[in-house]
Amino acid sequence: MIHEIEDLEMAALEQRFVEEGLSYDTVRRLFGKFLLGLFDNGTFSSIFDERTPNLVPYLKKAVACRKIDRRDPAIIKMMHELWVLHDQQCGPNADLSNLARCVIVCYGTQEEWEEGDSTEPTAVYLYLVYLKRVIPGIRPLLIEFFTKD
Numbered sequence: 001m002i003h004e005i006e007d008l009e010m011a012a013l014e015q016r017f018v019e020e021g022l023s024y025d026t027v028r029r030l031f032g033k034f035l036l037g038l039f040d041n042g043t044f045s046s047i048f049d050e051r052t053p054n055l056v057p058y059l060k061k062a063v064a065c066r067k068i069d070r071r072d073p074a075i076i077k078m079m080h081e082l083w084v085l086h087d088q089q090c091g092p093n094a095d096l097s098n099l100a101r102c103v104i105v106c107y108g109t110q111e112e113w114e115e116g117d118s119t120e121p122t123a124v125y126l127y128l129v130y131l132k133r134v135i136p137g138i139r140p141l142l143i144e145f146f147t148k149d
Contacts, residue, residue, distance in 0.1 A: 010143075013147065025066060031106060063106070124146070
C-alpha cells in the first residue's frame with residue numbers, strides 16, 4: 001500500500017512538473033537545493049566526521065550550473081572524485097556512498113536522461129530512490145519541498 005501511495009504521489013509530482021513546463025535542469029537544481037537544505041539543517045551530520053569529504057561544494061556547483069556540460073574539465077574532475085568516493089565507501093560507509101550518488105545525479109543531463117530507458121518525464125523518482133537509501137522516510141519532505149509555492 002505504501003509503495004502504491006508513493007507511486008501515485010511521485011506521478012502527480014512529475015505531472016505537475018510537466019504541466020508547469022519545468023526543465024530537467026530546473027528539477028535537477030531544485031533537488032540539489034533540497035539536499036543543501038538537508039546539509040544545512042544537520043540531517044546528514046551522523047554520516048560525516050573530520051575525515052569525510054565535504055559534498056557541499058559539489059552540490060553548490062551543481063545548483064549554480066543552469067545546464068551541465070559533461071565535457072567541461074572541472075565537471076569531469078568533480079564527477080570522477082564523486083564516483084571514486086561512491087565506490088570506495090560502498091561497503092564501509094553505505095550512507096556516504098549513497099549520499100555521493102545523490103550528488104552525482106545532480107550532475108545529470110537531459111540528454112543522458114533521454115538516452116536512458118526510463119519512461120518517466122523527469123528523474124525525480126530516481127532522486128527519491130537514491131535519497132531513501134540514506135533517509136528512508138524522506139518522501140514527505142521531498143514532496144513538500146517540490147510542491148511549496
